[in-house]
Amino acid sequence: MKQIQTSIQDHFWNEYSKLVRDTVIPYQWEALNDRIQDAEPSYSIRNFRIAAGLETGEFGGWIFQDSDLYKWLEAVAYSLERHPDPELETIADEAIDLIGQAQRENGYLNTYFTIQEPGKEWTNLYEAHELYCAGHLFEAAVAYYEATGKRKLLDISCRFADLIASLFGTNPGQMKAYCGHPEVELALVKLYHATGEERYLNLSLYFIDERGSKPSYFLEEWERRGRTTIWAQGEPNLEVYQSHLPVREQPVAVGHSVRAVYLYTAMADLARLTGDSKLREACERLWANTTGKQMYITGGIGATHLGEAFTFDHDLPNDTVYAETCASIGLIFWARRMLQLEAKSEYADVMERALYNNVLGSMAKDGKHFFYVNPLEVWPEASSKSPDRFHVKPVRQKWFGCSCCPPNVARLISSLDEYIYGVSEDGRTVHVHLYIGSEVSFETEGRKVTLSQQSELPWNGQITFTVSLTDSPDGAEFDLSLRIPNWYNNGRPTLKINGEIQQYRIEQGYAKIDRTWKDNDQVEWLLPIETTLIAANPLIRADAGKAAIQRGPLVYCLEEADNGKPLASLSLADQPSLTERLVPDLLGGCVVVEGDGYVTDNAGWEAGMPYRVLNKQLKSIRFKAVPYYLWGNREPGEMSVWLRY
Amino acid sequence: MKQIQTSIQDHFWNEYSKLVRDTVIPYQWEALNDRIQDAEPSYSIRNFRIAAGLETGEFGGWIFQDSDLYKWLEAVAYSLERHPDPELETIADEAIDLIGQAQRENGYLNTYFTIQEPGKEWTNLYEAHELYCAGHLFEAAVAYYEATGKRKLLDISCRFADLIASLFGTNPGQMKAYCGHPEVELALVKLYHATGEERYLNLSLYFIDERGSKPSYFLEEWERRGRTTIWAQGEPNLEVYQSHLPVREQPVAVGHSVRAVYLYTAMADLARLTGDSKLREACERLWANTTGKQMYITGGIGATHLGEAFTFDHDLPNDTVYAETCASIGLIFWARRMLQLEAKSEYADVMERALYNNVLGSMAKDGKHFFYVNPLEVWPEASSKSPDRFHVKPVRQKWFGCSCCPPNVARLISSLDEYIYGVSEDGRTVHVHLYIGSEVSFETEGRKVTLSQQSELPWNGQITFTVSLTDSPDGAEFDLSLRIPNWYNNGRPTLKINGEIQQYRIEQGYAKIDRTWKDNDQVEWLLPIETTLIAANPLIRADAGKAAIQRGPLVYCLEEADNGKPLASLSLADQPSLTERLVPDLLGGCVVVEGDGYVTDNAGWEAGMPYRVLNKQLKSIRFKAVPYYLWGNREPGEMSVWLRY
Structure with a gap:
């Protein structure tokens, strides 16, 4: 079990987690099974059934369709962890059984290649998303294992990861390659954490190190394929897939924005775990560029729908915008890793901005309609009559042929508690990044501490924390650091402990209180909203x-x-x-x-x-x-x- | 010879006509012969040489490449008419000989099908531009005949036109079809005027009447071709080619903007020549929509580069704009026809707006660089880094693979005198549409009148007219109507005749003076510019x-x-x-x-x-x-x- 336990109890967010639990997850299960009327079919479950030999037919949907099921399972895992639901768990277990049946003897698992192009596995790393889908499998497996203790999906993942580790690398006969769509890198870090197997960490690091090396694997592979591609036209565009330069040398965020932030997320993980200062500098440089020069006020990123990509500094059109939901979710993943590298309030500011605006806005109040593109300016007639703005929808859609966004929202919201606090391993420092009503429990020097947060954000900025140290009458010493949000513009916010105004230091944008806390200590943190x-x-x-x-x-x-x-x-x-x-x-x-x-x-x-x-x-x-x-x-x-x- | 003679003598415009004569026409001849370094090749002459059997090789360039040579010849004709140049005429005669050699026995003339797809003639009216190219041939032929009296190109044209007339129509065995790119319709009207042959007028009217009828020829033809296309994808888009409805029923300007205005130009010609009131109403309705709701302040039309098309009312983005040069030239063609239908100042206002802004701005001061797209807002970094604005160039180009615009500019400027005046056939009414220093000569009741205009526009709005009636001491009676430009905002402009302020009526935006004019009468028309x-x-x-x-x-x-x-x-x-x-x-x-x-x-x-x-x-x-x-x-x-x- 995890050493740090968090749970949300919040007027604003309870509604969303309930929506995800009661509506989004069941609705998406229907979608994965192609049971939503008038919506584009997913084909996801059907593909697995065909790959498992339970049905016959052609592969349906995008080449990366498997990931929709994996992302849904990940969301289910988070939900089960917080709200046990035996019925849902049974459905998930059956889906996992199905996944297991679709896996080959050697560990390979991808329904597209199994159904549609057996023999062509690993011949199009640039576009075919095999490692990307593997990554989502691993994330789901880790989450499901942590939620239920059940190892089946984790074992499936490890078998596949071990196959991948044997195929990719610098040894003779191995592919010196990496995936066109980063994702497996961050997932392998999770797999490493769940299993303790360093080979998964090393494989992740290998993919990161290899990316952008010359000669370009993508170009060589394209030549080997007789210059054919699946959907891109002409020579592979290395910038679009962030493989134009070794990652440590990339000066600014370019290319497909979801790929970019998934990549940077893994880079930040690895910078922390390996202490690689060049990698960390790259993360900081790319962060400064992304959030300082290429981010909408809503936390959206990606200025153009052509390539779903970044364009260049300060180019942020409001009407032809892309600002894909998944890109902002990836930005939140990345922000969380940057906070783990170093608790600086600017990371949490961006996380909060993307969460409350771009991401939350992507889902309708009913939990059944979603935006893929999140515009800042809409003229419905232009969306229907100007081809430059066909991608900007004035109404949320039921589902998408490429439905990466809805399950991404579900997995973020159902694991949102993990984004609120940063507690050091020894429990000596606690950072509060987000003001969401919740509890966090951790140990410091053998003492069990529970910190309860009450918040009425986003409507009201009066926040209260209560320390529980029921088993430790002498109290416990730890630093509590409260983020001073960048939307608070009235100097130093007022902080009271047990009703008395308290002075504090500011470190990296956090109000820091170092103190021996007693049971039932009350902290009031006053951020009047204007x-x-x-x-x-x-x-x-x-x-x-x-x-x-x-x-x-x-x-x-x-x-x-x-x-x-x-x-x-x-x-x-x-x-x-x-x-x-x-x-x-x-x-x-x-x-x-x-x-x-x-x-x-x-x-x-x-x-x-x-x-x-x-x-x-x-x-x-x-x-x-x-x-x-x-x-x-x-x-x-x-x-x-x-x-x- | 023409009954009405005009010639330009104008400080501002002389420079442009000289530029076209001395630079643009010679430069474009080099371009047509692929002799411009670092510019995209034209292939135009080469295609004709191959089709004529003088060279071997593949067809080069776009399927409508022939039209570049025709448009150049048309510009040459206008230039020769105003400024005889035996050397240039020799070059043109040789080009015409070459065209003749490329024509087939039966009159058919199109280098693409002759070289590349013999046997596939007339199988893709939707995209293949055969009638479009024919139209530009006819326009060149008429201009060259009127300039030089030489009939060779006119005869080539008539042979081709007669073949077309035999192939298209409602008789058994004929194609009930029309061209994807309107142009032949307006050209046939010119051919009718030059030859007096009504069958050309009737053929033009047939194409106009047939357009948009159901079942759609384009759809049927597409099915017959096995649903193949040259560059468009999927089912033919009837709106883009203005064939979604019969032309008399089209409510607003839609689709490819150059196609649209070429079509509307022919419609206005035919409405005038046939007295068809439904056709005239359609012209007026489409004019009101185009210029009232879909035109940039520069006279540019076409809001999107996707399909080079109109989008919808009031959608005029300045940065992702298209506003193709050819579209504004076509708008000027159309405005001239609308003025012939009815002299209303709003038509001339638009003509002037498009001419002095979008069209003139498309050519560099050196006459060798051109804009295809004429933006109202440019951020050079966006033009190079945002795919939504790649089409917007911050610098004029030497030539284009699809080089429709530069020769269109040349033919407009070298025939600009034809746009200044509107003189009725009996010489009783003279409208001055544009204030460009020039002379117009015409006859009224057997008296020869020459009207000289002195103008310092666009810099200064003091305009003077001198009437010459050297052979008619008793004078001559005609109405002189001077346009009150929409940029003049100070009430009624002052008009003086022989130094004395003169009252006048205003009709359709023109100041009208009905009088018996004497030799050497002076008219001062004061339009102080603010x-x-x-x-x-x-x-x-x-x-x-x-x-x-x-x-x-x-x-x-x-x-x-x-x-x-x-x-x-x-x-x-x-x-x-x-x-x-x-x-x-x-x-x-x-x-x-x-x-x-x-x-x-x-x-x-x-x-x-x-x-x-x-x-x-x-x-x-x-x-x-x-x-x-x-x-x-x-x-x-x-x-x-x-x-x-």
Whole structure:
């Protein structure tokens, strides 16, 4: 069992974990079995049944379809760990049996190659996602083992990992290669932690070290295949797959954004576990670039749908945006690893930003509809009539042919407790990264400590911690470090212990209290939330002359449902007198922000007149903004995060 | 010979016609012969030589490559008509001989099918451009015949046209079909005018009438081809080729924008020649939609590079824009036909807008570099690093693989005199559409009238006309109608005749003087030019909160060379105190506009900080704007037409 136990009890998040448990996981099981009407079929279970010899037919869906089942199993594991459910566990066990039946004698496991192209295994590392799918298998196996103690999926994984370890490496006869889609690297670290087998750590490190070496394996392999590809056209684009340079030398985040952050996540793991300073510097450099120059205010990354990729510094268009859900989830994975490397509040700030905005906004309130692309500006007519914006959907979809995002949301939310705290192995330092009502239990010098957090975030910033040391009347000494969020703009927040204001040091953005804690000590951490207007760096051309509304961790947006259209006609007043109001019956209850603005008076414009002499006719209005994560849950309409001022 | 003779003598335009004569036409001849270093080869002449049996080899370039030679010949014809040049005429005659050698016995003429796919003629009307190329042949032939009196190319054309007339139509055994790319329709009207043969007019009308009928020929043909296509994928997209509905029923401009305006041009011709009121209504409806809801302020049309197409009403992004040069040229063709249908100033306003901005801006000052795409906002780094903007070039190119635009510019500029006046057949009404220094001669009631125009546009709006009636001492009666440009915003312009202010009626946007003119009558038409700020219709989201600078017919823009970057940081002051200044040594001499503005102070921003609390730190600056048509003639840099206010 884990040495550190956490659990969430939080008004805001309980609703989401319940949604994942009661709706998302069962719904996705239906989807994996192709039982959702009018949704694109998954083929996932069917593929496994065919590979297992229980059915006949062609492979269906994307080449990486297996990963959808694995990600679902991982989410199920997290859910079972926190909320035992024998019925669900039975379903999962059966799915695991099926996976076992689809595995070959030698450990190989991939339904695409087993069904569709036997004999072609490992001939297209660039595109075929075999190691990527293996990675998701390993993550699911580790989670399921930790949740249930059952080893079956772990054993399946180890057999496959051992096969991979025998095939890849620098020994004669081995492939000097790595996967086009990073994922197996971070998964092998988890497999190492679960099993204690260093060979999995070494295999992960090998993949990281090999990546981007010259001559390029992807180019050689492409030549060997007679220059054929599955879907990419022409010569492999090494930048898109982050294999243009050895990872330690990569200066900025490039290419497919999900691949990028999965890769960086593993790099951060390995930098911590090996103490490799070059690898750590690369992580820090890539982090600074990604979050400082290529991240939307919502925590979205990836500016273009062409290649689902980063473009370049400060290029963050709001309307042709990609900002894939999975990319922000990967950013959260990476942030967590960076916090493990070094507890700096900026990592947790980004984690919180991506979580409360891009990720949470990707799922409808019903848990059954999802965004793949998370735009900051939507004009529904453009989404249907301009091919440059076909990828930007104004309405969440039931499922996707390439359905990587929905199960990724499920596995993140159902394991969210793991992201709240950072407790050192000796229990001497405790960092609170996220303010989510929860309990964390750990041991320090033989004493069992439980820290309970009460929080009303994102609506209210009064946070309380209670220390439980029931078995240790003398107390216990540990450092408690509370993150000062970057959305708190009023100097040093007030901290009280047992009702008395307490001075504190600030280290790397955390308020640090070093003390011998007694049972029932109370910490009050006061972060009054104010609505603020945020500007983007002037180098971000798309946001010039505009401001976004933020309240605590929540970015706000304007919707047509509240403000009419076109939203672009609306601008902020010089002193917009922003007010906040809790509206219990709006979108399940939320704080709306209202303010003074102007709209261009359309009255003077004849219908077919495109241009005329400027005449600033403005009408005063009071606009209403809602949290971004709730957008698109009413009638489809325009939406905008950035407002002209 | 033509009944109405025009010639340009104009400080501004002489330079361009000289450039076309001395540089563009010779340069393009080199290009057609693949003799431009480091430029994409044309293959055009080579294809004809192969088809003529003078060389062997494969067809090169696009399937419609023949049209480049035809368009060049058309430009040559216009140039020869105005500026005889025996050496150039010899080259053209030799090219025409070559074309004749490539023509088959039965009249068929297309180097692609002759070289590459003999036997597959007319099997892919949707994509193969055979009738399109034929149309450009006919246009060249008519122009060359009118310029030189030589019939060879006209005879070649008639033979081909007669073959086409035998193949297409409603008789048994004929193809009930039309071309995927409209062009032959307008060319057949020219062929009818040149030859007097009504069968060419009827063939044009047949193509127009057949277009969009059900069942769709394109779909049937696609099935017959076994669902194969040349470059489009999947089922033919009927909207993209304006064949989704019969043309008289098409409600709005859709699809490929060059195809659209070539089609509408022919429709306007036919509406005039046949008196078909439904066709005329369709022209008026499509005109209102195109120019009222889908046109950039520069006269560019086509909002997306995907399909080089219109998207939908009010969708006019400035950075991902297409605004192809050929589309604006086609818009000018169409505007001229609309003026022939009915002299309304709005048609000429659009013609002037497209001419002085989008079209003129497409060619570099050197006459050897061209834009295909004419953006209103450029960020050079995005053009090279964001796949959404790869098509937007910050620097004009030498030539293009698909080089439709440069010869189109050449043929328009070398025939520009035809766009200035509208003289009725009886010489009783004369409309002046464009203010370009020129002479027009015509007869009215047996009297020869010459009207000379002196103009300093686009820099100065004082225009003078002198009437010459040397052979008619009693004078001659005709209506002179002078367009009141939509950029003139000071009520009724002053009109003087022989120094005295003259009252006038306004009809359809023209100042109309009905009078018996005497020899040496002088008309002064005073259109003092003021720099104005222009707003876009609030429904055009991309321009919300922004203004463009316009001075007379010229739209202005800001360039990085004058204003630094990012240009998006710059905004207009409330009272920008715009001043004008003639700068003789800038870009060949132009009036620059300067004004007060602000730039966001970047100083307070740390390099890697993407977002922070809004703090409107602004620095006052004086900005400098240059005419849009001159942009991109200095160091590559940012450019923007629309400025925040």
